[in-house]
Amino acid sequence: MKWLKRDHTRLKKLLIRAYHEKEKPDVDELWQISVMRHIRSLGPVRSERGYVGLFEQSVWRLAPVTGLLILILIALLLTLDFMPDYEMAKIFIDDPVEFTVVQWFGV
């Protein structure tokens, strides 16, 4: 059977009306008493967030900045043509203190 737009619109109208015509139950006073009893049993509301909550909040606030920083560093490394092996060897040779220590150990 073809689902013509006209048919679909009619069915949609019927379904929407059926959805909105659900009857709301009348809750009695006992329900209210039971909700309030439950709430009183919970004790006072904590107005301050715990350390974990504060930590979570700050972590998520810093996440975009951290992400941006990582991207900038990657871009910087790519543009500078950074070669880790070469740089390490350069530092190793250039730094006399490190070099002496290395010699001392006989490496």
Added chain:
Amino acid sequence: MNNGSSKPSDEEIVRRVIGGDIDAFESILLRYKDHVLKIVTKHVPYREVEETAHDVFVRAYQSLATFKGKSGFKNWLSAIAVRACYDFWRKHYRSRELPMSSLSEDHQEWLEEVMSDRSDQSFDDRVSQEKARELLEWALDRLSPEDRTVLELVYLEGRSGREAADLLGWSVPNVKVRSLRARRKLRHLLAGLVEV
């Protein structure tokens, strides 16, 4: 700030509750009981309404300190109510403890009548409305909690993507994509019934 003769504002009651006056929460309960029940009734089965509405107020109390008053207390509470209903279906979907509604041949015949009738015959009678409701429940039972909730908010309640996103705490594109998929699934389910 209100004078002594008028009712205290929601923000004022919230401040009092946070300040340690737990009983002041009863004013919120009385003020928004009907509003919460109206939302919950639309989203969960009739027999689960009271328990879910109870859960909504407990959740609201527990997260009262996070209420900032940006969009008003009513909207804030509505979001809690919608999320509680969504969680109800997630829990039910995992455990499958509620029986799925089933359809009889009458429902199929009714749907065929609606789909095939070219005249402007009225489907206003009580029986027709009941059939439509049962058919809708049958179809919604076969959708995931996400699809179900989005379909109810956007397709059946006519809310915008932004409104639904605010209520559910999702992104607008997520709501739009989900809404499109859910509508397609609903259409597929109903079309399958007619083609049987």
